[in-house]
Structure formats: C-alpha cells, structure tokens
Amino acid sequence: xxxxxxxxxxxxALPAGGVPAWSxxxxxxxxxxxxxxxxxxxxxxxxxxxxxxRVPAVLAPAVGGWIVAALVAAAYVLLFGLSSTSAVWHGGxxxxxxxxxxxxxxxxxALPFWYRYVPVAAVPAALxxxxxxxLSLAGSGAADQSxxxxxxxxxxxxxVTVTGGGLRLRARRRQRALALAAAGRRRFPxxxxxxxxxxxxxxxxxxxxxxxxxxxxxxxxEGLFGEPTGSGVxxxxxxxxxxxxxxxxxxxxxxxxxxxxxxxxxxxxxEPQPALVVGVxxxxxxxxxxxxxxxxxxxAPLVAFVARKGDTCxxxxxxGSGSAYAVGNGHHDIDPKHEPxxxxxxxxxxxxxxxxxxxxxxxxxxxxxxxxxYATVSAVALRPDRRHRLGPWQPAxxxxxxxxxxxxxxxxxxxxxxxxxxxxxxxxxxxxxxxxTRSTGSGSSSGGGGCGSGCGSGDGGGCGGxx
Numbered sequence: 001x002x003x004x005x006x007x008x009x010x011x012x013a014l015p016a017g018g019v020p021a022w023s024x025x026x027x028x029x030x031x032x033x034x035x036x037x038x039x040x041x042x043x044x045x046x047x048x049x050x051x052x053x054r055v056p057a058v059l060a061p062a063v064g065g066w067i068v069a070a071l072v073a074a075a076y077v078l079l080f081g082l083s084s085t086s087a088v089w090h091g092g093x094x095x096x097x098x099x100x101x102x103x104x105x106x107x108x109x110a111l112p113f114w115y116r117y118v119p120v121a122a123v124p125a126a127l128x129x130x131x132x133x134x135l136s137l138a139g140s141g142a143a144d145q146s147x148x149x150x151x152x153x154x155x156x157x158x159x160v161t162v163t164g165g166g167l168r169l170r171a172r173r174r175q176r177a178l179a180l181a182a183a184g185r186r187r188f189p190x191x192x193x194x195x196x197x198x199x200x201x202x203x204x205x206x207x208x209x210x211x212x213x214x215x216x217x218x219x220x221x222e223g224l225f226g227e228p229t230g231s232g233v234x235x236x237x238x239x240x241x242x243x244x245x246x247x248x249x250x251x252x253x254x255x256x257x258x259x260x261x262x263x264x265x266x267x268x269x270x271e272p273q274p275a276l277v278v279g280v281x282x283x284x285x286x287x288x289x290x291x292x293x294x295x296x297x298x299x300a301p302l303v304a305f306v307a308r309k310g311d312t313c314x315x316x317x318x319x320g321s322g323s324a325y326a327v328g329n330g331h332h333d334i335d336p337k338h339e340p341x342x343x344x345x346x347x348x349x350x351x352x353x354x355x356x357x358x359x360x361x362x363x364x365x366x367x368x369x370x371x372x373x374y375a376t377v378s379a380v381a382l383r384p385d386r387r388h389r390l391g392p393w394q395p396a397x398x399x400x401x402x403x404x405x406x407x408x409x410x411x412x413x414x415x416x417x418x419x420x421x422x423x424x425x426x427x428x429x430x431x432x433x434x435x436x437t438r439s440t441g442s443g444s445s446s447g448g449g450g451c452g453s454g455c456g457s458g459d460g461g462g463c464g465g466x467x
Contacts, residue, residue: 003314004333005341006360006373007294007395009277012319013360013375015188019344021277022047022182022292047292050349051302053174059164061116061384068164069112071157078150097223097237104132108154110249111161118256123165130158175350183274190273190346191358193316197379198265200310201354205258212251216244261381264354268379273347273356279340280359281390289388290349294340295395301388303349305380307357312378319360319373331373333362339393351384 057063107125114122137151223237223244279294281301289301334341347355361376 003361003363005280005336005376006331006362007334007339007341008331009342009344009360010319010331010373013344013358014277015275017186019188019275019277020182020184022179022345022349047299047302050175050178051300053171053178055164055167055171057386059160059167060386061119061168062386064160064164065112065116068115068157068160071153071160072108072112075108075150075153075157078146078153082146082150097241099224101132102241104129106245106248108157109245110252111157113249113253114256115161115165117253118260119165119168120260121252121256122161123169126158126161126165130155130162133158172350172352176348176353179276179348179350180274183276186274187272188275188346190269190356191316191344191375191377193313193375193377194269194356195311195313195377195379196269197311197354198262198269201265201381202258202261205254206262207258209251209253209255209258212247212254216247216251219244219247260352261354264352264381265379268347268354268356276345276349278343278345278349280336280343280357281340281393282336283388283390284337287383287385287388288336289390290343290345290382291340294342297393297395299340301390303351304383304385304388305355305357306383307378307380311380312376314361314374314376315363316358316375316377319375331360339395349382351382354379354381356380 054060055064058067107129111122111126111129114125133151133154137148137155219240220237223240277293279291279299280288281291282288283304287304287306290303290305291301292299341359343357343359345355345357347353349355357378357380359376360373363372363374
C-alpha cells in the first residue's frame with residue numbers, strides 16, 4: 001500500500017459554501033472559483049505583502065539569536081574576565097558572593113534563548129537588564145575601561161533584543177491581520193478527525209522547565225544560607241550560582257516555549273477558525289512549507305511546519321474514487337518534494353501559531369484500480385524558519401503519473417506473488433524431520449536429536465516467517 005498527496009482538493013473536502021484561496025493564478029483574477037467553491041481568492045501580490053511583513057533577515061529568530069549570543073559572550077569576557085574591579089561574581093574582598101547582581105546576570109544569559117524561543121519574555125527582560133547596565137555605567141566613575149566597555153556591550157545586546165523582539169511581535173500582528181482579511185468573516189469548526197493537540201502540546205517542555213527551575217531554586221537556597229567558614233570569611237556560593245544559572249536559563253526557556261505552544265493549541269481548538277486554501281510543499285529535510293497556492297509556480301514558500309505522526313489522522317474520511325480521477329480535474333497524485341499540493345488551512349498562518357491542515361491523499365493497494373481518495377488532517381505548530389532551499393517546480397502530467405503508479409503497483413504485486421511462490425516452493429522441498437539423517441546404533445539416537453532441533457529452529461522458524 002502506498003499513499004500519495006493529491007494535487008487539488010476535491011469538492012467533498014471543502015465545507016459547504018466554499019472557502020477562499022490565499023492566492024489565485026496570475027495575481028489579478030480574484031473572481032476565479034476555487035476548487036469548485038465559487039469564492040474569490042487573494043492575489044499573489046497580497047501573499048507577497050504577508051511575506052514582506054516579516055522582520056528583516058538580520059533580526060530573524062535564528063540569526064538575531066546568534067547576534068545576541070555573541071554580544072552576551074563578549075560582555076562576559078569584558079565584565080568577568082578582563083575587568084579588574086569585577087572579580088568573578090564576588091561583591092568584593094571580604095563581602096562574599098554578590099547576590100544583588102545575580103538576577104541581572106541570569107536575565108542577560110537568557111536573552112539569546114528567549115529571543116529565539118520566547119520573544120514575549122525577551123523584550124521586558126532586555127529592558128530590565130538595560131536599566132541595570134545603565135545605572136552601573138553611570139555610577140562607575142573612573143572605573144577601568146574593560147568594565148565600561150562590558151556595560152556598553154550589554155546595552156547593545158539589549159538594544160538588539162528589544163528591536164528584534166518588538167519587530168517580531170509587530171510582524172505577527174500584521175501577518176495575522178492580512179490572513180484574516182484574506183479569509184473573510186466566515187469561521188468554520190475544525191474538521192472531523194482533527195487530533196486534539198491541546199491535550200499534549202507543550203506539556204513536556206513545561207514539566208521539564210519546572211523541574212529544572214525547582215532544582216535551581218534548591219541549589220540557590222543552599223548557597224544563600226550557607227554558613228561562614230571558621231575564619232569568619234563569608235560563605236562562597238559562586239559554584240552554586242553558576243550551576244543554578246545554567247538550570248534557570250534552560251528551565252525558563254523550556255517552560256516559556258512549552259507554555260506558548262500550549263496556549264496556541266488552546267486558541268486553535270477553543271473556537272471556530274478562519275480557513276484558506278493554500279499550497280503545501282515538502283523539503284528534502286522533511287519540513288513542509290505553506291505556499292500562497294499550489295498552482296502558481298512563482299509563489300514563494302512562506303512558513304514552515306513539521307507534521308508529526310501523532311498529530312496526523314491519515315484516513316479521516318473517504319473523498320471518493322473511480323470517476324473522481326477524471327483526466328484534467330487535478331485529482332492526480334504528485335510528489336510533494338517536486339511540487340506543492342492544495343490544502344485547507346484552518347487558523348492563521350503566523351509563526352508561533354498552531355493550524356490544522358486538511359488535504360487529500362490517494363491510497364493505492366490494487367493493481368487494477370486507481371485506489372481511494374481520503375482526507376488527511378494534521379494539527380501542526382508553525383515554525384519561524386526562513387531558509388527553505390526549494391527550487392522552481394513544474395506541474396506533473398496527471399494521466400502519465402497515473403499510468404506510472406499503476407505500473408509500479410503491478411510490479412509490486414508481481415514481486416509479492418513471486419516471493420510467495422518461492423516461499424511455498426522452499427517449504428515443499430524442505431527435508432522432513434525423520435528422513436534427512438540416517439544412522440545406526442548410538443548414531444541413530446544422536447541423529448534423532450539433531451532432527452528435532454533442526455525442525456524447531458529451521459523449518460518452524462521458516463514457516464513462521466513465511467506466514
């Protein structure tokens with residue numbers, strides 16, 4: 001059995017009254033009916049406006065996160081490596097561990113990770129760190145140049161975080177507004193068979209983050225209430241602070257990322273959603289990309305997702321067979337790595353949101369028929385990826401691909417029948433237990449033992465495998 005995506009959605013996959021498309025061929029004819037829906041589409045130029053609403057590439061989540069990480073690393077070197085007035089996390093000679101600056105250090109270290117995974121928290125964290133760095137810089141006076149340079153680098157990291165995070169949140173609002181304008185005012189319930197992702201999305205990240213944060217709190221509590229040494233020197237808790245720093249940064253990132261994913265799933269399942277007909281194309285790395293449509297070759301991929309097996313219902317309902325595969329109606333299978341296929345998207349196509357995708361698949365299992373069309377439903381979280389590495393594509397010849405699929409099905413069936421014949425022939429020609437060894441005297445009893453073990457491991461195992 002082989003399952004392939006269908007190029008165009010059949011009418012049975014669309015809700016009553018039809019659904020608007022995100023774009024139409026040529027970018028200008030907004031009156032063309034969409035897959036029999038009779039509803040106008042969105043010009044390609046508008047889909048390109050959605051794509052241009054993203055943040056600049058230099059401030060994208062991945063690239064911007066690396067820039068912030070490099071600035072944070074430089075600040076660490078200047079403040080804690082080269083500065084003579086800031087010994088490693090100590091308040092000064094005889095003062096013990098510095099606890100007042102510790103929350104700022106945790107927030108500074110978390111900025112690159114929050115910028116990438118939790119942009120909502122990155123902006124206020126960067127503002128808090130910037131205020132602390134500004135006050136320290138203003139009160140440093142004639143401090144050494146390394147400390148002043150370190151504080152300036154911290155301010156630069158905060159500026160990048162606030163700018164990039166703010167633009168990213170603004171881009172989400174603009175893209176969501178553009179998608180809602182294209183979808184119109186109609187809202188639809190999620191299709192039957194939609195996986196209930198709100199029951200598990202983000203839970204593992206939330207629980208892991210809570211565990212890490214609780215362990216960090218325990219370690220910090222031990223360091224905070226440590227008793228002074230016998231010579232009266234305050235307790236040195238720098239070791240505990242360093243370990244807890246790693247745990248807090250990882251824990252808060254996991255928790256924040258999981259909580260955002262859980263809230264996105266709840267928003268999707270909590271109320272009826274807008275819907276659009278879009279295109280979906282698969283990359284060589286397994287990621288799939290939402291395109292403006294499946295018919296315009298110039299439509300660029302817009303937003304990525306990964307459809308996991310647990311979030312996909314492969315055979316939600318039957319969409320027909322036989323005459324539904326008429327030549328020229330687009331109901332032929334395609335290779336999703338070579339060209340996009342149509343899908344019905346419920347929700348808003350914005351990175352960080354969760355959407356439901358419904359598309360048609362063909363199941364081939366008999367060499368003398370084309371097979372059956374089924375609706376496949378996936379609940380997926382949209383990713384902030386940018387680089388798709390997808391080149392131009394050409395539409396496949398539906399009838400030719402149909403003949404190729406039938407030929408492959410016939411070849412597979414013939415190979416299966418030949419394998420069955422060979423297995424049956426081997427079973428018929430296999431020596432029976434009491435005839436393949438002949439001996440006399442004491443050798444006869446040993447031969448009988450050999451025959452018994454041979455049937456148990458060889459013939460019996462072979463029959464089990466053949467069945």
